Amino acid sequence: MPITSEKDLLQLKNRLLELAEKSYSQSIYTYTTFLGLSEQQVFHAVAKEVSYADYGMEGGAPICERKIIRFGNPDNLGYDEPYPIANIEIRPATPKFAENLTHRDFLGAIMNLGIERSTVGDIFLQEKGAIVFCQENIVNYIIDNLNQVKHTNVKCIIPEGKVMLKGTEPRTASITVSSVRIDGVVSKIYNISRNSSQELFRAGKVYVNGILVENTSYQLKDNDAVTVRGYGKFLFYGQTGVSKKGKDRVEVGIFG
Numbered sequence: 001m002p003i004t005s006e007k008d009l010l011q012l013k014n015r016l017l018e019l020a021e022k023s024y025s026q027s028i029y030t031y032t033t034f035l036g037l038s039e040q041q042v043f044h045a046v047a048k049e050v051s052y053a054d055y056g057m058e059g060g061a062p063i064c065e066r067k068i069i070r071f072g073n074p075d076n077l078g079y080d081e082p083y084p085i086a087n088i089e090i091r092p093a094t095p096k097f098a099e100n101l102t103h104r105d106f107l108g109a110i111m112n113l114g115i116e117r118s119t120v121g122d123i124f125l126q127e128k129g130a131i132v133f134c135q136e137n138i139v140n141y142i143i144d145n146l147n148q149v150k151h152t153n154v155k156c157i158i159p160e161g162k163v164m165l166k167g168t169e170p171r172t173a174s175i176t177v178s179s180v181r182i183d184g185v186v187s188k189i190y191n192i193s194r195n196s197s198q199e200l201f202r203a204g205k206v207y208v209n210g211i212l213v214e215n216t217s218y219q220l221k222d223n224d225a226v227t228v229r230g231y232g233k234f235l236f237y238g239q240t241g242v243s244k245k246g247k248d249r250v251e252v253g254i255f256g
Helices: 006-026 037-053 103-111 136-146 182-189 192-201
Strands: 055-056 067-073 085-091 122-126 131-137 152-157 171-177 206-208 224-228 233-242 248-254
Touching: 006 037, 006 067, 037 067, 037 103, 085 136, 103 131, 122 206, 131 136, 136 152, 171 182, 182 192, 182 206, 182 224, 182 248
Parallel strands: none
Antiparallel strands: 055 067, 085 131, 085 152, 122 131, 171 248, 206 224, 224 233, 233 248
């Protein structure tokens, strides 16, 4: 459920509290639907209140941003249970005549089936097709009903074995910055001015490890995962040395 009002915010908070209490009192696992970064921020705001129930987050693959929160853990409940996440591969029926489809094209085709956005996770483009992460309970419906994306006829299958996401490995880069302040690193990676970088923080578009960061002087730590809405995502591997001019030399992994 996208957060568009105070009412939405309150509803999501109450839902999280209810799921945590249900898991704890009934000794079962409970799950949210897929939550976007802004919705995950709501969870982080109440994380201390629901910590008694224990929880985890999963999106289907390490790179996924949209995630399901699961309340409960094997140590307390005495058994384990997988997250209700599945994946579907969408392929063009005739690759030779397929269009160059975008993320929006695939998402729009799925939404046109009458499916709620919250039941669908991340979508990764794969050559002329895509891998879609979604809730298990809608897999068969998508496979049975999705046969066209824009003007391209497609077929949907369940991949065998572990899904290999092509083009999702980060590109390692070494950059030189005046410090490991997050605004400076963002400015350098995306080749924008320091003022433009700071505006992204004021607009609430920068997340570190899924948590909204508004402090432009935040000092990046090794293995921080940074998402900048509208620009992309990168991993901060850490400082590797100092340049002759006394600046920090750092290594990052840039997605996309």
